[in-house]
Amino acid sequence: MLRFEHSIAIFVCIIANVFCALNSVEEDVGTGKYVIEGRVFPADDQDLSTWQVDTRIHVNGGEYIGFIKDDGSFTIYNVPTGSYVVEIVNPDYMYEPIRVEINSKGKYRARKVNYIQTSQVIQVPYPLRMKAITKFRYFQMREQWRLTDFLFNPMVIMMVLPLLLIMILPKMMNDPETKEDLKQISNMAKMSELPEMSEMFTSLFSGGAATKANVKAKQIKKRQ
């Protein structure tokens, strides 16, 4: 079946309203929308191949999210007046957050974040310059075996010192000179000491038995 094409092509040319170009980076005060600008500087030891992708800008904990360009600069668009905490989120490096305040006239003020003394103002330059403070230390270090650690371990000292005493003291006893010295010292001590009550009583009741025991003890020591 044949049909007539009744498609109508209308050729009209209309030059409609011409809007002025909206250049975005300049602040559009009329709508009350502002931009927050800044630049992130990577740490010296940072892996420079992926840091731009891994780093994000969070404003007020993710209410606005910004991304950084190759050179580390960032812009957060369409922010109304108010107070914002700008954080740099990177999985490996820590950055200090900064509070940016935009007043109704479009004036910017950037200051350090202080949650405790909220009225304290320590101003920082705007546009923001964010530098990595430290690398996050997520992991615990495995202890490495070191001789000094081992020797100064209180357990080891506790074990070694008595051992030394046991081993060395008898050796010292064998030396005749030191024996003399020791005797002298003990004599001196006896001379200076006042007779003790208990000793007096024991000597009174048991007579010479005590001295005998002393001799015996010495004999045992000698055998060792």
Add this chain to the structure above:
Amino acid sequence: MGVLSSNLKPSFLGLLKFLNNMNWFIVFFSLINISVCIYEDQIGKFDWRQTYVGRIKFAQFDTVSTAKKIIVATEENVLAALNLKTGQVVWRHVFETASTGNIQLLHVGEKVTTVTGSNPYLVRGWDSNTGVLIWEWSLTVQNDLTEYSQWWVQNNMLVHVLPVFGSHIEVTMYNLLTGSNRGASSMLPAIWTNERCILTAPHYTCISGPLESQLLLSIDVTSNAVKIISKPLTDYVDIQQTVSVNLRPLGGNSIIPGFVLGNDKIVFIRDNNFEKSKVQLGDKSASATVVDGANGHILVQTWMDDVTGFTLTADSVSTGKEVTDIYCSDKTLNIPKPELLAVMCTRTSREQNACRLLINAADDAVHLMQQGGRALWAREEALSRARAVEFVELPVSDTDAALESEFDQKEGSVWSAFARRLLTQYQQLQNLIRSLQGESAVQKTPSSLVRDYFNLHRIIVIVTDAGKIFGIDNLSGEILWRRYEAGLSAQSASVFTRRSARTPPHHAHLSVVATQRDTGNGFILSLNPITGELIDEGKLILNVRLLQCMMLHVPDSEKLHALVLLDEKENVLVLPSSAAPLVEDVYMYVAEKDTAKVQGYSLRFDGKGVRAQRTWAARLGGAGAARVAATATRSRLEHVRAPGRALADRSVLYKYSNPNLVLFVVERLDPLYKEEVVAVALDVVSGALAGAAAHRRARALPLAAHADNCFVYLYRSEKHRRLELATMELYEGKERWLEPGVPFSSLESNQVPIVEHQAFILPATPTAAAFTITERSLTDRHVLLGLSSGAVVELPWAYLEARRDESLPVAAPELPLPADATLNYNRTLQRVSALHAAPAGLESTSLVLVTGLDLFYTRVAPSKTFDLLKDDFDYYLITIVLSALIVATYSTKYFASRKMLKQAWK
């Protein structure tokens, strides 16, 4: 081996315990570490992360860069590059959750271009290789009705089409890189535009006109001269069909502008004319696109129906002949409502098509296929929207089950019991011999899903928003089973383990209580969490909406805990109905989110059925308007064994450990102080108030957690412009109210607990909060917080305790969030939405699953693994030391005796 190890385990553990008892010895060789975090070599040992991007909205192959990728933009406001070979995420950018992050356009040319937001829009250019931002500019459209805006990119110009229905189309072009306007935004007269319009770039096509003489109109919006193509609709579709003709564009970045008309007609736009396609749609739900094939343009279609299953066809556009090497029809493939996202075909040496098809399914899974239907990889993007999570215990092994069943038998004489004992012993012996012979491989497959000694191995059941339910192995992160229920909406789903796998003759039973997608009625799914198969009631769709659901605390004769459901007519449904007589002293509460009204119910079996009776009611916000921002109940998995805590002066402070407490965080408007946050701890059985706190000039965060006698909630202090974390603790005092062993009763106690409050500054933005849960709650408790920065941190309760005394660390007003308290170290988790904790068999350990855009599983030990040897415990060293000591003892004994002998001879 499995049998051998299970047989040897008790003796081996005995040895371990013995070694553990030699505490001083272990201390001697290993210094105690103080911090909680893991070692660097433990990365991935106890944890895994799975990254997702969300349901894919736009996708395009990146053919420019050397490493082949697919660039995707998703409904979760994520832009990502996927590796073409593996499907792994190469790079990913997550935009804002709100409408400002909504992706309107994805264009992949030399660079990737995105348009996000909704007036103001942001136009960004990305490097497809690295994912680095290249350019960015903002665009505000001076028109309020931007809802029907359409975007596309043509010759390095961004084209914005804004139809004003019934009047004109506004077309504006911008320089893609700078955003500078070409100088004009033209208005094309088009009084025929309406809601039934689509964009098939560069044509804007509509069906318009009165019913009898409907016209198909199309306009090329980019040409300087306005050319309208207008044809009567009846040229293309039958007259009786014209009443509501469907009009949809071809999908998957079709290279010829075209659209699908009605059920099966495809119309292309060529040389300013409509051209009927020689090929018709194979099914009315089919998704079709035109790609460049080996021999000219080909029309690729895919659909799924009951007869042929998943079908993929391709036909030449010019000749209408079928291209056979792409065809596929497979009944085993389950891709509900397939949709072609992107198709790329290249010519091989033998004039054949080598195609890559990216197919989206209704269950949010995305599949990459090649010609002939062979799947290369699939991504389960449903997991990016997990709603409910349950940790399910695994069944005991067959031999253990046989042992257990021995004690279950109640009837039978002594002799039969003896015979059974002999039989099981014989079986054990057989198993032992078999394992010694090395036949372990046969046993391995079923035994891999059995309970381990410390009960650390579980199946995590995840119910997702798309209606897909997954069973995931918690140790490996592998998906064991998946089940798609098209009608299930998991917006407010809850999951109950109604019977654990601990009772061998009965299988485990898990129920998902959710709503039906279209009606909002109750939807109950009962399945075996180990296999994912439907059991018992199976799929049960109620014809009424549900208000509240709970699991009965007492099991029935089959050890199954009944589900008690309260519907909106305040009728009670008990599943299974045979368990109705067990409903005794059961209480429920229903809180209305937007009015902050709470209603208490008492449920009782009256001989015929269970009836709900209203008992108490409360308006938590007082007289004015209020809304519940968050509620926190005690976890079903928590069992508290410690009645009090020892103080520094050796006295005991008894905890108010009421299991019926619920914390409501209510936000309300106070006429004097503007917004106010009120936290109320209610006993939901009696309706009695246990504790409350109010914070003025604050806005609540939808986060709260409750465990034992501790409460945590968060709010934003508007006065100080900071986030604060508040804690609340309830104590009975130094005297115990009840005798030890007497169960707590909400209705009988009339004493008021001591309430302690504390608030701390949190220098981060949390998005999820939870308590760690351990088997007996004897271990320290930690609060887990998911932060917007992508970290999940654990905060010891000792820092947050509301009751301060000398024994605790000094309370800092600002909570420290040290890096080593981060569970997920540098594995950033985007948009953490919930934290789920479950106790392990070890008292020290709690299993944690983090859901959100990503999944992350780990285990935490708040007081360190005091009941487990460290994983780096040096077994060799201790063996060497022990044997050396034994040798030394005997040798010295020998030498000593010789010396004595020698001395005696002197």
